[in-house]
Amino acid sequence: MDDQNKNLILATALSFGVILIWFLLFPPPEAVEDPNAPAVAEATVPAAPEASGTPSATTEASGVTETAAEVADAPRIEIATDRLSGSISLQGGRIDDLKLNDYRETLDEDSPIVSFLTPSGEPHAYYALYGWAPGAGLSPEQVPSANTLWSVEGNDTLTTDTPVVLAWDNGNGQIFRRTISVDENYLFTVNQSVENNGVGAITLAPYGTLTRHGEPEDMKNFFILHEGAMLQGEKERTDLDYSDIADFSADPVWGRHAQAEEVAGNGWMGFTDHYWMAMLIPQSDQAFTSVFRYSPSLDTYEAITRFPTMSVEAGASAEIDSRLFAGAKEWATIRDYERNNGIFRFIDTIDWGWFFFLTKPIFALLHWLNAMIGNMGWAIIGLTVILKIIVFPLAYKSYASMAKMKELQPEMEKLKEAAGDDRQKMQQSMMELYKKEKVNPAAGCLPILIQIPIFFSLYKVIFVTLELRHAPWFGWITDLSMPDPSSIFNLFGLLPFVIGDLGFFEIFSLGILPILLGVSMWLQQKLNPAPTDPTQQMIFAWMPWVFMFMLGSFASGLVVYWITNNVITFVQQYAIMRQHGYKPDVFGNIKSSFKKKPKEDAK
Structure with missing residues (x-):
């Protein structure tokens, strides 16, 4: 056998082997449905019991909770932009109904529009929830939770030109507001504020959370594509499979599998699918604690951004801005957010792989x-x-x-x-x-x-x-x-x-x-x-x-x-x-x- 043919066979065998490896698929685990669990307080805030509405053992076993029923019956405000449609539930102020107008499930002209976020109680529920963890001067019932029924101030339709303002008075002298706006693509801005009209100072910590019930039903489970959680820190990015989150050690306070990491700034976190993603994005200079956790009893995966504790004196107010990307992983759109909105390395939400210098x-x-x-x-x-x-x-x-x-x-x-x-x-x-x-x-x-x-x-x-x-x-x-x-x-x-x-x-x-x-x-x-x-x-x-x-x-x-x-x-x-x-x-x-x-x- 001459050297030329030896080399050709060797090179062909190598390419043949590479292609064979691509046929390795990982079988998806079974998923269980069940509803929401609110976020934890920051470490410096006194540990509080879970917010009201946490499912009991009886309702857990049936797979239905009062929270899910309340969310389904709660009033809603409409989301109406050129690229997005859906609604926000006033039960908890959840962004939990979102459709991507530019994309359909199949090539059929009559195919349904892609539904991305879905309310609690529906199959594979997936939603964003914001709130405050109580500290000194407040009880868990005196901060907005997953079951708080918000009222609307002013405009009742979210468009690119008209933000919506949600308000809630806790009856103890504090008024909470949540202002939600959205741009022409997929980026929401959420402003959380508290006005302290009480007699003394209060401390509390804001948070944002993405909750996903079970693993996505349309996961590809192909080893060259990452589907799961992502965390971008100041320097490094971490990719986690759903099984990685479930394998975290159990939290002694919350009884969930959880892992926390301090992020000094320039960070974001959330869940990525094949073509869509939802990411919690604090302001570029905002420090936060990232938490990924899993509830075995509810089969829920959560990505949580917990912000530092705020102290608000009587007669004063405090606020914090954060962002939420919920939509399609369009290269040009994501690149624009990275370049013009200061979202650090946001283009890497697309899985470029080991050969990123080529891809x-x-x-x-x-x-x-x-x-x-x-x-x-x-x-x-x-x-x-x-x-x-x-x-x-x-x-x-x-x-x-x-x-x-x-x-x-x-x-x-x-x-x-x-x-x-x-x-x-x-x-x-x-x-x-x-x-x-x-x-x-x-x-x-x-x-x-x-x-x-x-x-x-x-x-x-x-x-x-x-x-x-x-x-x-x-x-x-x-x-x-x-x-x-x-x-x-x-x-x-x-x-x-x-x-x-x-x-x-x-x-x-x-x-x-x-x-x-x-x-x-x-x-x-x-x-x-x-x-x-x-x-x-x-x-x-x-x-x-x-x-x-x-x-x-x-x-x-x-x-x-x-x-x-x-x-x-x-x-x-x-x-x-x-x-x-x-x-x-x-x-x-x-x-x-x-x-x-x-x-x-x-x-």
């Missing part, structure tokens, strides 16, 4: 091309062309080296005959020949080795970014983030029936794009004659079709990239090898691959 610029270029062209499929093809131009100098050296190796083939055969069975002499002679002719036998595998991180990075970009979701190309390719929907079983739509769920046999339901991928790889092989070794012949003969079946279930956008890459590689390699004196006989190699081998050659 970030690759997506930025893809986004720019899509804006210029107006079609993500053609943008992927344009991206492929640009990437091939960037790596062309290395590819040129590689293909030139391969052409030179072909020229040296007769001399290498003579060295093999002269060396006989002396393998050491043969290796020494070949190394001297390589040195004399200035040929690097390892250069032939460079294009494939370079392709591995680029392919992985593009796969990551196509899989995790929202911009590829439901993005059409042309014809039958209506979603580049999903596999090719055509199927060989109904002759790619020519037969009048639709292919349903085939289970295990789905891998054989090849679409047009995977078949084109296999053909493009097969043609690329035909630039060189088939190797003489039978084992090599078998590997090379099966390789394009194995990849065709493997990648048939991958996102169409990735297959488009690979086909384009193969076509450009074929043209480059053919032109460069001819330039250096070797003329690939593509049609001759194709014909020879269909010839029946003599029996003595097959032995």
Whole structure:
């Protein structure tokens, strides 16, 4: 086996192994539904019992609580912007009903709008709640809790131009207000204030919390995508799976699995899904304590920002601003919040992975091309062309080296005959020949080795970014983030029936794009004659079709990239090898691959 073929098989095996790893899926754990548990006080505030309305053992067992029923029956104020719709419950002042107007569940025109936040008592409830933990001069009943019924002052619809003001008088001389505003995208600003009209000073600590009931039902559980909790500190970011939160040690006061961390500023925390996220974002210079906790009895996950204790003298007032992002993980929107709203490293809420130094610029270029062209499929093809131009100098050296190796083939055969069975002499002679002719036998595998991180990075970009979701190309390719929907079983739509769920046999339901991928790889092989070794012949003969079946279930956008890459590689390699004196006989190699081998050659 010559060195060129050894290197090619090694590089192909490496890329093959990388793709196999991507098929590892983690099974999702079962989730249980149940409602809200309010936030804890800061450590410096005297530990208080949980707010009123905490479910009893009886209501916990039934999966329904009075709190959930009260939230369902409570009055609401409307959220109405171009991009958001929903409502805020006056029971607790919860932001718990939010729909993303620009996105639908499926490609069907009649498909429901994506519902992101949902009230307590509904399946997979998910909401934001704000409040105060009591300190000196206050009892738990004298601060707003999860069950406080707020009243509305003034405007009763939240729009980008009209904030809403919620108010509550505790009957003890303190008036609490919560002013909620929202911008043209997904960023809410929540101002919490307290006016102390009592006879003495009070101390209390504000907090914000995101509560999620059970794990999301639509989790991908794919190891290249982080779905769960995120915490950005002043310097480092921490990603936690839901199982990580459940594994925290039990809190001796609250009986929950909890972990707290002090954040000096420039931080945010919350939960991220595949395409959507909710993040609590204090002001940039605001110190806070981050708490992630899990209640086994309620199966609730919470992300809590606890702020330092405030002391408010009689006749004085205090307030604090914080922000809430609740919406789609749009690259341009998130980047704008990072650059213009001072949200530190907010772009990293998108899971760029280990190859972030490649995935970030690759997506930025893809986004720019899509804006210029107006079609993500053609943008992927344009991206492929640009990437091939960037790596062309290395590819040129590689293909030139391969052409030179072909020229040296007769001399290498003579060295093999002269060396006989002396393998050491043969290796020494070949190394001297390589040195004399200035040929690097390892250069032939460079294009494939370079392709591995680029392919992985593009796969990551196509899989995790929202911009590829439901993005059409042309014809039958209506979603580049999903596999090719055509199927060989109904002759790619020519037969009048639709292919349903085939289970295990789905891998054989090849679409047009995977078949084109296999053909493009097969043609690329035909630039060189088939190797003489039978084992090599078998590997090379099966390789394009194995990849065709493997990648048939991958996102169409990735297959488009690979086909384009193969076509450009074929043209480059053919032109460069001819330039250096070797003329690939593509049609001759194709014909020879269909010839029946003599029996003595097959032995």
